[in-house]
Amino acid sequence: MREHSGVAIEDFLITSGSAVREALQMINGAPIKICLLVDTQGRLLRAVTDGDIRRGLLAGLDLESSADELPGREPVTCFADAEKDAIYRLLDENQVHSVILIDKESRPVGLADRASLGAGILMSPPHMGEIELHFVRAAFEDNWIAPAGPNLVQFEKELAKASGRSHALAVSSGTAALHLALRVIGVRAGDRVYVSDLTFAASLQPIMFEGAIPVLIDSEPDSWNMSSEALGRRLAEDAKDRTLPRAIILVHLYGQPADISSIKAIADHYCVPIVEDAAESLGASYADRPSGSHGQLAAFSFNGNKIITTSGGGALVGDDAELLEKARNLSTQGRDFAEHYQHSEVAYNYRMSNVLAGIGLGQLALLQERVAARRAIFRRYREGLTDIPGIGFQQEAPCSRGSRWLTVISLNPNRIGRHSYQLMRELRRAGIETRPGWKPMHMQPLCAGLKFEPHSESEPVSSRLFLQSLCLPSGSSMTQLDQDHIIAQIRRMVAET
Ligand SMILES: Cc1ncc(COP(=O)(O)O)c(C=O)c1O
Incomplete structure (x- = not known):
């Protein structure tokens, strides 16, 4: 079985015939506000959320009623050995927070959410060879x-x-x-x-x-x-x-x-x-x-x-x-x-x-391979995000070929409708690590009183870049699948603004 979630599935299961009270107690203590109703063979019947319990109680059920009577929902499931992209698709298409992973007998064996799938999409982790x-x-x-x-x-x-x-x-x-x-x-x-x-x-x-x-x-x-x-x-x-x-x-x-x-x-x-x-x-x-x-x-x-x-x-x-x-x-x-x-x-x-x-x-020995990988990552980000008005990229100086150690985007808040920090936090919730660009030295307490020479009198460039830039995951070991997911997430979040 493929472990997508850090949670133990047993903590989310209630058996058919259990009382609503048990479902409520389980959800109350659980990090994810959902429980799974299973039959006596452990096969999944449906998922119940805290909202379903509230609706059930309002409709006349009480705490001793059978949880089977709760207005549950069709669970979004897939087999536990499904590929990550299939799970990403289910999450996106069904607009749900998690997908229930089941075995061949329809028994729940795990939960996959964006954070657990995306955990490990770090900014720039070490990429070791052999x-x-x-x-x-x-x-x-x-x-x-x-x-x-x-x-x-x-x-x-x-x-x-x-x-x-x-x-x-x-x-x-x-x-x-x-x-x-x-x-x-x-x-x-x-x-x-x-x-x-x-x-x-x-x-x-x-x-x-x-x-x-x-x-x-x-x-x-x-x-x-x-x-x-x-x-x-x-x-x-x-x-x-x-x-x-x-x-x-x-x-x-x-x-x-x-x-x-x-x-x-x-x-x-x-x-x-x-x-x-x-x-x-x-x-x-x-x-x-x-x-x-x-x-x-x-x-x-x-x-x-x-x-x-x-x-x-x-x-x-x-x-x-x-x-x-x-x-x-x-x-x-x-x-x-x-x-x-x-x-x-x-x-x-x-x-x-x-x-x-x-x-x-x-x-x-692998330096040029690593550079090529990071440059390819930059290219894919640019292709995937360049049409979004308000997103910009750091340019290469004339006659230069950058290593693209990090792909950093600039976000014009007037056009994107959000600050780069908002996007950073949303991406973090989805398990994707991003960071603000470097904070310029002239804005650092350490540098108070030091002379700063701006690009032009009308425009200190570094402070604007700081307020608008976001460093994206750029590690040379990142898979294309993970990068596609990051791009899709950014597009979705920006579109929601
Ligand atoms: C621009 C720049 N200068 C200097 C350093 C210092 O390097 P180190 O962390 O190896 O001391 C770093 C990175 O850490 C850096 O990004």
């Missing part, structure tokens, strides 16, 4: 259970290749990689560092680790990435005041590369280095070169929800051997070159473990 275990096992067999070893060496080599760089340093998180980038570039307390405003807090917090001052640069409306207009305006102002930033952290939001050519041209004009926050964009490309290969340095994340994962981890990549060597030293407590333990500066324990690098090696 070869990861091979590398992890090798680490165990060789006893390389340390932040050093053959998996780590190989992972860094492959990662450098995948990101079009000469060097890679695998560390414990994307946040650590960004922190090391700022340290080796020479960011000091009091320095200004520009950062994309619309991002996850981890893009900005390493600036604060160093006591430097983040300056928040708005998004542009198409790719939702850093606005070159806002950047140019802010740099021109700061150049006048001689307060140019020490670095720019450029985020590739939700896996779509920012318009690096324009951003880089402006940054180069003022000689400000770019650190790419490519945490979400591994496998994407811009101008036929991998995302992460354009700035002076770039950081990736292998958090569990990312396009590939090491359960938790990150990497710093770049072409300058000296910078990467310095980062490597800082990632291992900054030991001086000496036989004994000698240290001259503050450093960290940021190195990735050889065991996790084994997971990374297995995952990296």
Whole structure:
């Protein structure tokens, strides 16, 4: 039998001849307000809801009457081994909350509702392959259970290749990689560092680790990435005041590369280095070169929800051997070159473990497949939702190919007639996980008082996107069936407005 529901069916059964009181007691204590009347052989006769009991009592029955006299309804049933899509169809066509699963003798064996069917449609769960275990096992067999070893060496080599760089340093998180980038570039307390405003807090917090001052640069409306207009305006102002930033952290939001050519041209004009926050964009490309290969340095994340994962981890990549060597030293407590333990500066324990690098090696081998799957998911969402007035999609910057790590839609509340949070809650009730887009940094309590440069005086773009956007399930392991269901649910909910 296929288990669609977390509830025990016995808790919903009453036998023919039982009193109305028993049905009422059962429904009263049950999480789902329904009970199933069965004959003495356990075969389903009909379903009774609390509304049916109310109607029965109003029509003159009392609590001691037989439950068989209640005005029940024809149950919506299907065999327990039915495919998910058949059950989805029954739910939709009959406008019911649950379908009763029966066996060949018509005995109820379970209940299926949208939540139980949809449970597991997560935003971006890890998608594990099979070869990861091979590398992890090798680490165990060789006893390389340390932040050093053959998996780590190989992972860094492959990662450098995948990101079009000469060097890679695998560390414990994307946040650590960004922190090391700022340290080796020479960011000091009091320095200004520009950062994309619309991002996850981890893009900005390493600036604060160093006591430097983040300056928040708005998004542009198409790719939702850093606005070159806002950047140019802010740099021109700061150049006048001689307060140019020490670095720019450029985020590739939700896996779509920012318009690096324009951003880089402006940054180069003022000689400000770019650190790419490519945490979400591994496998994407811009101008036929991998995302992460354009700035002076770039950081990736292998958090569990990312396009590939090491359960938790990150990497710093770049072409300058000296910078990467310095980062490597800082990632291992900054030991001086000496036989004994000698240290001259503050450093960290940021190195990735050889065991996790084994997971990374297995995952990296499938990177392009994972990107292709996420791009296909984006395409299907666009095809399935694009005709709904008020729904928009994040666009790819010119000459770029995003990883579509997450498909994020924007919902214009004036046209859709609802706030994205309403839709999020309705989808949650249907067992589908969605999330609001990132809350911009300039709206965060953490960033109170920080300078924010809007895209244009009339339009701060990031706050509008925040209020209107919704991240949809985009995991590369999601089935087409589940995605069709999500699309159908969104269409139904929006149509009901
Ligand atoms: C844009 C961005 N930057 C940085 C990070 C930090 O990566 P990690 O979670 O590996 O520290 C993340 C994700 O978590 C992210 O989405």
